[in-house]
Amino acid sequence: MRVLGVDPGLTRCGVGVVEGIAGRPLTMLGVGVVRTPADVDLSHRLLAVEQGIEEWLDEHRPEFVAVERVFSQHNVRTVMGTAQASAVAMLCAARRGIPVALHTPSEVKAAVTGTGRADKAQVGAMVTRLLRLSAPPRPADAADALALAICHIWRAPAQNRLQQAVARHTLNATKGRTA
Template identity: 95%
Template sequence: MRVLGVDPGLTRCGVGVVEGVAGRPLTMLGVGVIRTLPDADLGHRLLAVEQGVEKWLDEHRPEFVAVERVFSQHNVRTVMGTAQASAVAMLCAARRGIPVALHTPSEVKAAVTGSGRADKAQVGAMVTRLLRLSAPPKPADAADALALAICHIWRAPAQNRLRQAVALHTANATKGRTA
């Protein structure tokens, strides 16, 4: 399973590609940051994010895109930019028919460190260890994107089982109605 993780942001949008399956060592295929200029107008910044995401999709052909689910508890201005950058990433994936999964920051932290309240340093340290890197990826947005991809690979089996159970239940319910 090859996953592109996206830590959305307008100034810095973290991207990282991880390949592997749950229970086996994972491999990092690429990591980076898409940057846009804070003083450019919003339309052009979104365009730069789109071009960046398209480049990563072209180069790595991921089967899934995992994007951080945005909450609005934080700073208002930042959240708007984050929501807009995440929309662009989801749109790029949807245009290619690539399934998009959203994971919350605490789901990601819990997946890679065991604690939903881990700090940036802890996430960076675990990403470094799990992907057998020589140093933590910088900036933190890049490490977070890899953590998102790892989280998706590890959560996917459980999510698939859940989806199958729901599908089975729905099929049975339909059968019940038509009988």
């Protein structure tokens, strides 16, 4: 499974591609950040994020895109920019027919470090270890993007089984039977 992880942001949008399957060693195929200048009009910043993500999609051809689910923050301006960058990533994937998965920050932290309360340094250290890198990816947005991809690779099989079970139950219930 090849996953593009996207840590959305307007100034720095982390991107990272990881390949592998749950229970096996994972391989980093690329990591980086799509940057936009803060003094540029919002529409042009979103366009730059789109162009950057499209380049990553062209180069790495992921099967899935994992995006950090936007959560409420105290700074409304920051959360709006994050949500807009997140929507751009989802739009780019949808345009190509690539499935998108949303993972909360605490889900990603728990998947990678074992605790949903891990800090950025702990996430970076575990990403480094899991991908057998010589140093943590910088900036932290890049490490977070890789963590998103890892989280999706590890969680997708269980999520797929759950969705299939729900679908079977729903189908049986509509036929007058229960699963």
